[in-house]
Amino acid sequence: MIHAIAIDHLFCGYTDQPVLQEISFSVDPGSFFVIIGPNGSGKTTLLKAMARLLAADARRFDILGRPAGNYTFRSLAQTMAFVPQETRIDFPLTVEEFVLAGRSPYQGVLGIPDAADTEIARQAMVFTGIEHLSSRKLDQLSGGERQRAFIAKAVCQEPRLIMLDEPTASLDLAHQTRIMDLMERLKNEKGVTIVMVSHDINLAAMYGDTLLLLKEGRVVGKGAPGEILTYQVLEEAYGCVLLVDENPLGKFPRVTPVPDRLKIIH
Numbered sequence: 001m002i003h004a005i006a007i008d009h010l011f012c013g014y015t016d017q018p019v020l021q022e023i024s025f026s027v028d029p030g031s032f033f034v035i036i037g038p039n040g041s042g043k044t045t046l047l048k049a050m051a052r053l054l055a056a057d058a059r060r061f062d063i064l065g066r067p068a069g070n071y072t073f074r075s076l077a078q079t080m081a082f083v084p085q086e087t088r089i090d091f092p093l094t095v096e097e098f099v100l101a102g103r104s105p106y107q108g109v110l111g112i113p114d115a116a117d118t119e120i121a122r123q124a125m126v127f128t129g130i131e132h133l134s135s136r137k138l139d140q141l142s143g144g145e146r147q148r149a150f151i152a153k154a155v156c157q158e159p160r161l162i163m164l165d166e167p168t169a170s171l172d173l174a175h176q177t178r179i180m181d182l183m184e185r186l187k188n189e190k191g192v193t194i195v196m197v198s199h200d201i202n203l204a205a206m207y208g209d210t211l212l213l214l215k216e217g218r219v220v221g222k223g224a225p226g227e228i229l230t231y232q233v234l235e236e237a238y239g240c241v242l243l244v245d246e247n248p249l250g251k252f253p254r255v256t257p258v259p260d261r262l263k264i265i266h
């Protein structure tokens with residue numbers, strides 16, 4: 001099987017600070033892969049390294065079976081889309097113009113979209129439920145609407161992988177599940193590999209095929225939600241008391257942090 005991503009012994013950090021140490025794992029193609037871990041454990045750094053937005057050293061780093069370094073900027077953009085955590089934007093673009101920019105990796109030097117590009121952008125806006133906002137300026141949208149515009153641009157890019165950094169962080173409950181459902185549909189209907197950083201362990205449990213748990217820049221667990229989301233693993237990683245039981249919605253774990261006043265003292 002050709003992995004969507006295969007990484008062996010990856011190191012990455014910032015000029016004054018090494019962050020990721022000896023990271024090795026692979027991502028199955030067409031899977032929903034969620035990176036979890038405490039604050040500062042290196043999740044965003046890893047996602048950016050995987051998207052080649054940060055330089056990293058590795059014995060091996062392949063994207064869809066090709067060394068990551070062999071991709072040109074253009075071929076990488078045709079393969080992988082990145083949805084950042086911060087979606088504030090100062091350009092006075094309309095939603096449609098912004099989403100259409102997702103076609104730029106396929107356009108000629110003049111970057112002029114044709115009718116097919118415009119149709120793909122329209123479909124991406126329909127898919128993410130923002131078609132009615134197409135002529136609105138991006139900087140006049142709510143956080144949740146802007147988040148969906150960024151996802152529509154990523155969809156418009158027609159990538160094989162979508163990388164998202166905490167896409168549900170500032171969304172209400174309805175929009176959280178909506179974004180997760182959209183990603184699941186992309187996976188199921190188009191075989192897109194979804195790689196997501198999330199703090200929401202319960203969403204990760206319900207949607208993730210595989211979870212990667214980071215702590216202090218190292219991988220401390222990788223597996224199905226039922227393997228990673230045990231109280232032993234989570235209490236060790238997060239250093240707090242948690243209740244883990246089965247979600248009444250299905251056979252996946254549910255994690256509840258325990259307030260001090262409800263802790264049983266032995």
Ligand SMILES: Nc1ncnc2c1ncn2[C@@H]1O[C@H](COP(=O)(O)OP(=O)(O)OP(=O)(O)O)[C@@H](O)[C@H]1O
Pocket residue numbers: 014015017019037038039040041042043044045046
């Ligand atoms: N641009 C930067 N320059 C220097 N250090 C950075 C930079 N960005 C992040 N760091 C540091 O790298 C470490 C990992 O940060 P990162 O953002 O990858 O963690 P994270 O797991 O995504 O955290 P959080 O859950 O809080 O978003 C932290 O110690 C952080 O302070």
